[in-house]
Amino acid sequence: MEDSGARMIATFRQRIVESHVSASTRGKEPARQARRKQQRVPSAASLSRRLRNSERKRAVILEAALETFSKYGIHGASIEQIALQADVSKTNLFYYFTNKEELYVSVLRNLLDLWLKPLRAFTEDQDPIEAIRDYLRVKLEFSRDHPAESRLFCMEVMQGAPLMLTELQQPLHDLVENKIAVIQTWIDQGKLSAVEPYHLIFSLWATTQHYADFRVQIEAVAGKTLDDPAFFTETLKSLETIILNGVSPR
Amino acid sequence: MEDSGARMIATFRQRIVESHVSASTRGKEPARQARRKQQRVPSAASLSRRLRNSERKRAVILEAALETFSKYGIHGASIEQIALQADVSKTNLFYYFTNKEELYVSVLRNLLDLWLKPLRAFTEDQDPIEAIRDYLRVKLEFSRDHPAESRLFCMEVMQGAPLMLTELQQPLHDLVENKIAVIQTWIDQGKLSAVEPYHLIFSLWATTQHYADFRVQIEAVAGKTLDDPAFFTETLKSLETIILNGVSPR
DNA sequence: ACGCTTTCAGACCAAACGGTCTGCTTTAGA
DNA sequence: TCTAAAGCAGACCGTTTGGTCTGAAAGCGT
Numbered sequence: 316m317e318d319s320g321a322r323m324i325a326t327f328r329q330r331i332v333e334s335h336v337s338a339s340t341r342g343k344e345p346a347r348q349a350r351r352k353q354q355r356v357p358s359a360a361s362l363s364r365r366l367r368n369s370e371r372k373r374a375v376i377l378e379a380a381l382e383t384f385s386k387y388g389i390h391g392a393s394i395e396q397i398a399l400q401a402d403v404s405k406t407n408l409f410y411y412f413t414n415k416e417e418l419y420v421s422v423l424r425n426l427l428d429l430w431l432k433p434l435r436a437f438t439e440d441q442d443p444i445e446a447i448r449d450y451l452r453v454k455l456e457f458s459r460d461h462p463a464e465s466r467l468f469c470m471e472v473m474q475g476a477p478l479m480l481t482e483l484q485q486p487l488h489d490l491v492e493n494k495i496a497v498i499q500t501w502i503d504q505g506k507l508s509a510v511e512p513y514h515l516i517f518s519l520w521a522t523t524q525h526y527a528d529f530r531v532q533i534e535a536v537a538g539k540t541l542d543d544p545a546f547f548t549e550t551l552k553s554l555e556t557i558i559l560n561g562v563s564p565r
Numbered sequence: 566m567e568d569s570g571a572r573m574i575a576t577f578r579q580r581i582v583e584s585h586v587s588a589s590t591r592g593k594e595p596a597r598q599a600r601r602k603q604q605r606v607p608s609a610a611s612l613s614r615r616l617r618n619s620e621r622k623r624a625v626i627l628e629a630a631l632e633t634f635s636k637y638g639i640h641g642a643s644i645e646q647i648a649l650q651a652d653v654s655k656t657n658l659f660y661y662f663t664n665k666e667e668l669y670v671s672v673l674r675n676l677l678d679l680w681l682k683p684l685r686a687f688t689e690d691q692d693p694i695e696a697i698r699d700y701l702r703v704k705l706e707f708s709r710d711h712p713a714e715s716r717l718f719c720m721e722v723m724q725g726a727p728l729m730l731t732e733l734q735q736p737l738h739d740l741v742e743n744k745i746a747v748i749q750t751w752i753d754q755g756k757l758s759a760v761e762p763y764h765l766i767f768s769l770w771a772t773t774q775h776y777a778d779f780r781v782q783i784e785a786v787a788g789k790t791l792d793d794p795a796f797f798t799e800t801l802k803s804l805e806t807i808i809l810n811g812v813s814p815r
Numbered sequence: 816a817c818g819c820t821t822t823c824a825g826a827c828c829a830a831a832c833g834g835t836c837t838g839c840t841t842t843a844g845a
Numbered sequence: 846t847c848t849a850a851a852g853c854a855g856a857c858c859g860t861t862t863g864g865t866c867t868g869a870a871a872g873c874g875t
Binding site (some may be wrong): 369372403404405406407408 | 821822823824825
């Protein structure tokens with residue numbers, strides 16, 4: 316009981332590895348064994364149709380899981396709730412995902428790719444002001460269009476990212492390290508005021524994600540959300556004013 | 566099942582009201598009834614001693630609850646885990662708090678006061694740049710010294726603040742409205758560049774809290790946390806550069 | 816049409832967990 | 846010292862929930 320947290324993390328790690336393999340080969344796996352008696356090779360057409368169906372259903376479940384996990388947290392969301400939302404039976408859900416953790420991790424994995432993508436666009440040959448402006452816009456659009464993803468990511472990181480830590484540490488660290496260098500170059504060239512690159516990136520993340528993660532607070536205070544187009548542009552403009560002014564060389 | 570979320574919220578609301586009364590009168594309540602037979606009026610000294618003990622124990626439990634809730638979320642944290650951490654029995658915990666929700670709400674209530682306090686300091690007669698600089702520092706100190714509070718607050722808001730919403734909406738809205746006016750005055754006086762006050766406040770919140778809420782991410786990327794004094798001052802300086810420059814009139 | 820595989824549902828199970836009940840111990844007024 | 850109330854613990858209970866078992870339909874190659 317006392318180390319249930321640590322034990323759970325260990326379990327999760329293990330499951331991540333397993334799911335890496337099993338997820339991609341699911342449905343074909345039993346075929347490898349128990350050949351011998353009969354060479355039943357399905358036609359390419361039917362196979363791909365089946366796979367498409369299977370993948371579609373997986374996607375539906377993942378979507379429902381994302382929605383539900385992001386609302387109630389991993390422990391607050393029950394499998395039955397997710398199954399209901401995805402309009403499948405609980406048993407059926409367990410047919411596609413071996414357990415809750417694998418489902419959760421699958422959701423997270425999709426997330427991380429999506430979350431990291433915008434930062435990759437940062438390249439040295441861009442004008443820094445434009446690059447940052449673009450980044451703000453893309454990230455704010457992400458907050459508007461994928462609030463569930465944003466919240467779930469936030470939740471996971473906040474709880475110590477027990478599942479993503481390994482996946483987060485290396486790739487994220489490398490990517491950021493890379494972008495830090497880009498920003499530093501800009502600074503050295505006098506295109507950006509002297510600000511610690513780390514914190515610039517953190518500020519960009521923080522300010523844009525805030526509008527998704529603290530949505531209800533923002534709604535309580537301002538009475539609007541990013542779904543309101545006017546509020547969206549107003550927000551973007553304000554962030555540009557604050558941050559771009561802040562980092563423009565004087 | 567399908568509306569368990571809504572039902573829970575309703576339950577919570579109700580409990581909030583109850584706990585408002587019962588919490589303050591706890592321990593004295595049975596005395597009101599069943600008088601009549603004997604007037605057993607405890608001395609002021611012993612009463613206060615008892616109360617002190619009682620309050621201390623409550624505080625210990627609240628502290629443990631905060632720590633545990635902020636780590637695992639309300640559903641991920643079990644009462645037994647909290648009791649263990651507070652070094653009391655589960656039964657004993659239920660002696661002080663009628664149920665999990667009341668415990669959780671009590672933690673949140675303490676939180677909100679703490680969280681709101683810094684903003685109250687904003688007054689019109691200050692120099693805006695100094696006021697914002699102070700605010701950044703205080704909020705960053707909060708992130709450093711009360712990371713659990715910060716995270717739990719974030720979690721609660723992210724999940725739609727089912728418990729705090731009523732308490733959040735009115736007071737927060739009023740307070741912010743007030744401070745918006747202060748900032749607008751500064752802008753009108755030309756002491757601050759023309760930026761939508763809402764978003765300035767949001768940016769201040771977002772950037773400072775980020776260091777507590779995304780601590781593990783920051784650690785993964787930068788390898789340091791606010792606990793490192795050098796990193797703390799570096800962070801503060803960077804935020805000042807970015808935001809203060811951004812809002813200073815040119 | 817036959818037979819194997821995939822897909823899926825209902826009944827079921829064991830563990831976890833929030834919460835209660837009973838009763839013992841301590842405190843403190845009389 | 847006696848006694849009522851406060852403080853507290855262990856056993857216990859009902860529900861929820863992640864997950865399994867059994868077996869039946871549907872898909873598909875032959």
